[in-house]
Amino acid sequence: MKNFFTSMLGTLAALAICAVGAFALFLIGIGLLAAVGSKKPVSVETGSFLVFDLSAVITDAPPKSSPAEFLAAFSGDDDGPKNLQLRLVTHALREAAKDARVAGVFVHGRLASGGGSYGNGFAALKEVREALAEVKTKGKPVIVYLEFAGTRDMFVASVADELVLDPYGAIYMPGLGAEPMFYTGAFEKFGIGVQVTRVGKYKSAVEPFTRKDLSPENREQMQKLLDDLWGDLLVDTAAARNITTANLQAIVDKEGFIRAEAALKAHLVTRVAYRDEVLDDLKVKTGRKDSQKTFKQISLTDYISSVGTGLAQGKKDENPVAAGKVAVVYAEGVIVDGNGQPGEIGGVKFARELRKLRQDADVKAIVLRVNSPGGSASASEHIQREVRLAQKVKPVIVSMGSYAASGGYWISTYSDRIFAEPTTITGSIGVFGLMMNVQKLANDLGFTFDRVKTGKFADALTISRPKTEEELALIQRSVDWIYAEFVAKVAESRGLDPARVQEIAQGRVWSGVEAKKLGLVDEIGGLDAAIRFAAQKAGLGEKYNLAEYPAKKEFAEMIAAALEGLKPANSRAGAITNLVDTLRTELSTLEQFNDAQGIYARTPFEIRVK
Numbered sequence: 001m002k003n004f005f006t007s008m009l010g011t012l013a014a015l016a017i018c019a020v021g022a023f024a025l026f027l028i029g030i031g032l033l034a035a036v037g038s039k040k041p042v043s044v045e046t047g048s049f050l051v052f053d054l055s056a057v058i059t060d061a062p063p064k065s066s067p068a069e070f071l072a073a074f075s076g077d078d079d080g081p082k083n084l085q086l087r088l089v090t091h092a093l094r095e096a097a098k099d100a101r102v103a104g105v106f107v108h109g110r111l112a113s114g115g116g117s118y119g120n121g122f123a124a125l126k127e128v129r130e131a132l133a134e135v136k137t138k139g140k141p142v143i144v145y146l147e148f149a150g151t152r153d154m155f156v157a158s159v160a161d162e163l164v165l166d167p168y169g170a171i172y173m174p175g176l177g178a179e180p181m182f183y184t185g186a187f188e189k190f191g192i193g194v195q196v197t198r199v200g201k202y203k204s205a206v207e208p209f210t211r212k213d214l215s216p217e218n219r220e221q222m223q224k225l226l227d228d229l230w231g232d233l234l235v236d237t238a239a240a241r242n243i244t245t246a247n248l249q250a251i252v253d254k255e256g257f258i259r260a261e262a263a264l265k266a267h268l269v270t271r272v273a274y275r276d277e278v279l280d281d282l283k284v285k286t287g288r289k290d291s292q293k294t295f296k297q298i299s300l301t302d303y304i305s306s307v308g309t310g311l312a313q314g315k316k317d318e319n320p321v322a323a324g325k326v327a328v329v330y331a332e333g334v335i336v337d338g339n340g341q342p343g344e345i346g347g348v349k350f351a352r353e354l355r356k357l358r359q360d361a362d363v364k365a366i367v368l369r370v371n372s373p374g375g376s377a378s379a380s381e382h383i384q385r386e387v388r389l390a391q392k393v394k395p396v397i398v399s400m401g402s403y404a405a406s407g408g409y410w411i412s413t414y415s416d417r418i419f420a421e422p423t424t425i426t427g428s429i430g431v432f433g434l435m436m437n438v439q440k441l442a443n444d445l446g447f448t449f450d451r452v453k454t455g456k457f458a459d460a461l462t463i464s465r466p467k468t469e470e471e472l473a474l475i476q477r478s479v480d481w482i483y484a485e486f487v488a489k490v491a492e493s494r495g496l497d498p499a500r501v502q503e504i505a506q507g508r509v510w511s512g513v514e515a516k517k518l519g520l521v522d523e524i525g526g527l528d529a530a531i532r533f534a535a536q537k538a539g540l541g542e543k544y545n546l547a548e549y550p551a552k553k554e555f556a557e558m559i560a561a562a563l564e565g566l567k568p569a570n571s572r573a574g575a576i577t578n579l580v581d582t583l584r585t586e587l588s589t590l591e592q593f594n595d596a597q598g599i600y601a602r603t604p605f606e607i608r609v610k
Contacts, residue, residue: 042306044101047286048296049143050092050303054153055109056082057119058089058128060371060401060527061330062548082301086124087328087527087548091310092303093131097138099307104141105132106282106297107160108275111152118332118371121402122229123421123512125156127526129236132159141285145278146269151176154268155233158240164278165269171258176226176233182208191440193466197476199483200430203507205406205603209434221508225425228511232422243267311546324364325545326534327357328527331368335375335383335407345372347379353549354386358393363547365395365538367530368415373603374407377431377482380601383411384489391415395537399530400424400521405509407601409520410486413493416537419530420512420521427515428603429490430507431483433475439465486601494519509603 063083096102111120132142136159144160146153151173157163165171187194187209196206204218214222238248243266251258251266260272279295286296298306333344340346357363368387374380390396391414398404398412400420405428412418420426442449442464449464460471467475487505491498496519504510504518515521523529535544 042298042302044099044298044303044306045296046101047103048101048298049104049106049282049286050096050102050300051297052089052093052105052107052300053082053109054107054111054156056084057112058084058086058124059119059332060086060124060369061332061550062088083119084301086127088304088309089300090127090131090526090528092300092307093128094134095307095310096303097135097140102140102298102303103286103296104143105135107132107142107144107157108146110146110148110150111156118373118401118403120152121371122152122155122233122423123400123402123526125152126236126421126423127528129156129159130526132156136161143278143282145275146171147275148172151233155237158237158268160270162271163241163269164271164273165260165263166274167260167272169260171263171268172256173237173252173258174256175252176230178222178226180208180214182212184208184210184212191438191442191444193437193439195435195437195467195472196432197435197472197479198430198432198507199479200432200505200507202509203428203430203432205507206432206434209436225509225511228514229423229425232511232513241267311548323540323543324538325360325362325547326365326367326531326538326540327360327363327547327549328367328369328531329353329357329549330371331383331408331411332371332401335372335379335411337376337379345375345379345383347376347382349550351382351386354383354390357549358386358390363394364540364544365397365534366390367397367399367527367534368412369399369401369527369530370404370408370412371401372408372411373403373405373425374410374428374601377407377410377601380407380410384414387411388414395534397530397534397537399525399527400426400512401527403603405603406430406507408603410489410601413490415493417523417530417533418521419523419525419527419533420515421526422511422513422524424512424515424521425509425603426512427504427510427518427520428507428601429486429501429505431479431486431601432507433479435467435475437463437466482601490520 062085093105096105111125113120135142141162142160143162143164144157145164145166146157147166147169149157149165149169149171154171154173184194194209196210198206201217202221204215204221207215207218234245234248238245241248247266248268251262251268255262258266258268260269263269264272280290282295282297283290283292288295331345331350333340335345335347337348338346339349354366357366387396396415398415398418400408400412400418402421402424404412404420404424404426409426409429439449451459451462453459457471457474460467460474487498487501490496490505491501494501504520510518510520512521512524516524531546535541538544
């Protein structure tokens with residue numbers, strides 16, 4: 001036996017050494033690939049067009065680059081939608097507007113779906129659109145070629161000087177819709193019980209668990225919200241195409257799919273042509289001969305590498321040292337307890353990030369960019385606490401993205417100024433509690449439960465049975481208290497009468513335009529406007545450095561992402577794939593309900609505007 005164990009230990013040691021060696025080789029390989037694949041900044045040939053491929057997901061926070069993405073690019077398997085950061089896109093377009101080497105901008109492709117993220121929201125796209133308009137104001141053409149355009153594509157493309165549609169293409173912008181999924185029937189079938197407590201007649205985030213359709217109150221608020229968003233999109237698109245909103249609405253309602261000739265007749269596009277015809281025109285515009293393969297161009301991603309990220313702001317005069325730093329902190333995703341997963345806002349982790357910035361003497365102002373529907377009430381409070389502490393020692397400015405509602409509004413309200421876009425979804429000042437039980441499901445499968453306890457409420461949070469009336473009352477008291485705190489915080493921070501906040505709260509969601517009228521936000525504007533205001537508030541003027549947080553992934557996280565990225569991916573987007581993706585997205589939402597008390601400040605997560 002002694003010899004046996006000795007041999008076994010030797011074998012295990014050898015295997016361990018091999019594993020360590022293999023992992024070390026893997027790390028070395030990653031480093032070598034990165035070294036080989038790293039690209040130098042691409043030079044910009046004078047007279048080039050900046051090429052903006054819309055086939056991307058534009059997010060607020062910096063994309064989390066990883067070896068997985070690099071390996072995909074290195075192997076040529078990088079045909080999926082790219083992740084682009086909003087601020088880098090707008091910075092590059094504004095740089096191109098004044099860059100003598102850039103003759104114009106060529107836009108093509110179709111915006112990707114958010115893929116479960118909060119990217120490509122209308123608020124972000126409005127900022128992209130405004131940056132394209134700035135190119136036009138500098139006398140440089142913006143040319144767009146579309147094969148098939150949805151509402152978001154057309155919203156961005158409408159600002160173009162020349163908008164070309166493929167002869168067999170179409171524009172589909174029938175209006176906005178939201179189609180929530182309800183779990184109640186499935187829960188009943190599988191024997192899953194649901195009990196809820198809530199405050200606010202519009203606080204409808206619980207409805208998917210308790211109803212099979214929209215409540216009248218939820219239908220009312222969603223209709224008003226979509227009307228507000230659609231009205232803003234309609235006005236901007238019609239004005240850009242030099243037609244009336246009435247005419248645009250008429251063609252939208254009449255045609256459904258607006259084919260090329262109808263779009264041309266309605267002045268939605270300036271021309272109908274094939275892609276090769278557009279490319280030939282670009283060759284002429286950039287002085288290329290017919291025999292040459294393509295027109296003078298530089299891709300948006302290469303141009304970003306060429307001009308930098310714009311993190312160093314201010315004039316470069318006799319004193320190049322900046323007076324201080326403006327920190328942009330991205331709160332993008334659902335707010336959850338703990339550290340959270342990628343794409344989530346972990347209350348503990350995010351509060352820690354804010355604490356560091358508060359204590360950093362080099363940081364003179366903080367811009368909190370919020371793109372979140374909310375989530376855990378306690379996690380939201382942890383974050384808000386750090387925002388309040390930071391505001392005592394330096395300016396804190398909030399820039400709302402596409403969503404800043406419920407818990408997203410909770411973390412925003414204590415700030416020196418709140419900026420929002422007209423299409424921002426905000427408000428939703430309300431609270432609910434969600435309790436599930438699996439008693440029937442377990443019993444049907446032959447499982448039963450019994451218990452002993454030393455106190456009346458020792459098993460109040462169990463999922464093995466429904467809550468008693470007394471337990472529900474206990475949870476309702478907590479929900480009522482947190483809602484009262486929420487209302488009081490909004491009243492105090494916004495200088496509003498508590499009774500007035502009660503009127504506009506009730507869990508109701510508002511557009512950015514309505515929120516400004518109600519006093520929930522201060523100013524209509526994007527992230528750049530918020531950054532400029534923060535610098536001015538801190539007394540930095542135009543002489544400051546810009547830093548973004550959270551920082552990039554640690555190397556260990558990147559390796560984990562690389563291993564994950566080696567799994568085969570299915571890039572097809574057929575009907576079955578879309579259904580599976582929808583189910584996966586909806587069910588993943590359930591994992592984000594992790595508040596220890598089961599109490600949430602969360603918007604109706606079914607508001608996914610299509």
